[in-house]
Amino acid sequence: MLEQLLISASFYIPELLSILLMCFLLMAEASHSMENEHGSRDKIYGLGIIGLLVILGACIFNFTKAPTAVFYNAVIIDPFSTLVKIIMVLGTLGSVYLSRSSKDIYTNLKSEFMIMSVGVLIGGMLLASANNMLTLYLGIETLSILSYVMTSLKRDDATSAEAGIKYALYGGLTAGVMLFGMSHIYGQLGTIQFAEMVTKLSALEGQSFVVLMISFLMFFTGIGYKISCFPFHMWSPDVYQGAPIPVTSFFSIVPKMAGIAVLIRVSMIFFGTGSAIAVTWIGLLHVIAAMTMTVGNVTAIGQSSVKRLLAFSSIGHVGVMMLGVVVLNEVGVQAILFYGIVYMFMTLAAFYITSHLSDMYGTDTQDVFKGLIYKHPLMAIVMVGVLFSLAGVPPFSGFVAKFNIFSVIIEKKYYGLAIIAALNSVISLYYYMRLAKTIIFGEADSEEKVPGFTGLNQTIIFVMFVPVLVLGVFWESIMNISGYAKIFIR
């Protein structure tokens, strides 16, 4: 038994490191003297970033290992989950670094963000590797509970508090519905292990189908809420707007990637084999993907707050990523992972710039972007490049990501879906271009440069922008890495 646990733990190093890191940071924060607050924060952030880098290294080390189910099949470590973890760790690193220069978080708070983001990361990792219903639920809850707190980090801000409550209420409800659905699935199939469920599923027929369909629908509610797809997306704009910007950037990467990962895993395991119930699930995903894209993009048009615009656009992007799930095959997963990697870089860069501007000018409406090209050319060029990339214009990597998604759905001959996705691309281009227009064509109120954007910050956004550009032209290696990250069922 002990031996088994130790072997399992050897595969579980990234997660264990994260847990250690979180505990360590918590103790470091608690044990530090009340005076000299600023110094302690710097240290904790420094340690946190180093810790995350170590975790990243551990993940990369795990990537090439053969897929293994550990902890008595509760958790599966395969290249797929490891790649998702790598994306999440990178996203956390980016957001943490972003929070260092954010007024809301770094100046007004202690190191809560640093600590809690590691906690959410643990939840996300658990979710990405979940191999049974219980681990899945555990992951979702770990992820969610800390997310609620993170949303309300701006303590004396009413919208932030409102967002936190909204998130918690919505989350509690969907988690309940999900658990209800899970219990029915368990009642029907008699097991919580994914692999055993699949075999039981194919043996079922007749009446149990109706119950199962409804229970799977309820099960989907929990996942759908986490990735904020239609019709469970209502919380996301308010939460995104209420939360401090680093939190928003964090939310649009880590919980989302974890949710997408679990959606892929569940869809592939249960419905990838072409069981009779799969038709319902695929139909459901069809409609939901199409609606998610459309609702996200159409609603984004009317937004004046850039944060909110990015929130709605991220709903649109989730819809596009879901298209890769609809096809239920390995190339679909490959396309989603590529999309996830690219999306992470684009989101980080976009939020980085938005955060800085909104800190400087106290608001995040599109007006603060007016004439940015005169105030800070580098920032403006990066932002416009990222917007082009988000819209899917070559030669930026967003185009390649979109191309791959289009490619997999057309391979499956889902032309209707492809047309909807194409129309959505045009809609999204419209609001991205409007922001780009404000940045480039708008007349600046004053000629003065954007203050406080130091050389280091410039280097960081540049580093984030390089992959956005380079992956648009030389994308084969990353594509191969995504292709290597196949899902293993055990």
Place this chain on the structure above:
Amino acid sequence: MNGLLNWILWLPIIGMVGVLLTPKAKENAARYVTLATTFITFVLTLILWCKFDNTATTMQFAVKFPWIESFNINYSIGVDGLTLPMTILNGLLFFLCTLSSWTVEKSVKSYFALILMLQASVFGVFFSLDFFLFYVFWEVMLIPMFFLIGIWGGENREYAAIKFFLYTFFGSIFMLVGIIALYYATGKGVDSFNILAHQGGKFVAEQVVIFGHSFSFEHLFFWFMFLGFAIKVPIFPFHTWLPHAHVQAPTAVSVILAGVLLKMGTYGFLRILYPIFPQAANDYSTIVAVLGLISVIYGAFCAMAQDDVKKLVAYSSVSHMGFVMLGIASMSTQGMTGAVLQMFNHGTSTAMMFLLIGILYERSHHRWIVRPDGSKGFGGLSTQLPKYTTVFIIGMFASMGLPGLSGFISEALIFLGMYNRFTTITVIAVVGLLIGAAYLLWMFKRMFFGEVNPDCKEYEDMNAREVFYMVPLCIIVIVFGIFPSPLLNMMKVSVGQLVDLLAKFA
């Protein structure tokens, strides 16, 4: 030797980097770097012409190496008789546009850098033999255009820039769906992104199912791709972005837009749409011809109604590109030859018109033939600006299609080619020529004759720089009006192949 095409394609990008590296204080440095780059590029295109073998039936100067191997995407470029006229035109117009942009004062470095980027992407579209590469260039072209219209344009430039971008993107995203569908229809093989390998009606028997309805692959994706190219041409009813983009764009950008960018659309018809979907092309030729006819007549009437001279020329572009579409729809040797020739000739004559309007605008700062309050914007220019008037007459008559000037030959060939297939449409289309003559002459009368407008007395005639960049165009429209055979020989083989291919599916 094979590197020649690569040089033509990438030299502008090298020039762009050069422009960006010039010191900010010395604006002239950026101008001279651009001038040198575009001039060398133009000379290279002429060298390309000299080395071009008019009798070869395959792609010449082809370069091919793998780009994304797992998707069979190649960096594959080459030229044939359809591409070469456009290549030369592109080289020439950018060189002249650099000269005409000498007076641009706003962010000079960025302006010329974007111009060079635009040139490279246009070359890329014409050279690409790989669908993915083609699409990338096709879309990359939008980025410099967006900024060039949006930053250096007229009063309503932001609207025009966004409309242009969105409209084209709308068309091309459907084209992308078509490209990917072709990729899978050919089984993801080595040639799945190879434009030439798709040609020859390989998809006639394929079927697709959308929302439970069955469609013919060929006929469905014909329209997907059609949308992308038709918006670019633009054919009625997709032309509404064009007048805005033209009116708001700075002179050089208008010239490039009308001169080469619109040709990318018709080039798409000739290189991609018709050879890949020959059956659908035959089946729908009447629809294409009717749309072309509407463009001719409607564009001409719209032009007649304009009070803004630049808008007038913009609508005349719609009308003239309609002739190209008619020629393409005819699918006969004369018609197709006429269409390709018209692409070249319209490129030169419209470029002249836009350059001339730009020259006038620099003096008058308005373009009203009749101002909104009803008074005349210009008048009696012929007595004030004799050199300008002379050049304007050549440009105008070339645009009108007067015998002896280049426009006549191509239009005559188009009518000859289409008469057998679309007799009624030909007869109506000839009326378009008449209306064309009417609006141009009427415009000329109102601007150049009559009482001299007091404002016009202060205008200076064309200076040496302006004369220098107008003269080559004058020579071209006259020489190719009398002696078009160099151009005709160039395209003969390629057009012949295309016509033969289409005839098999008639």
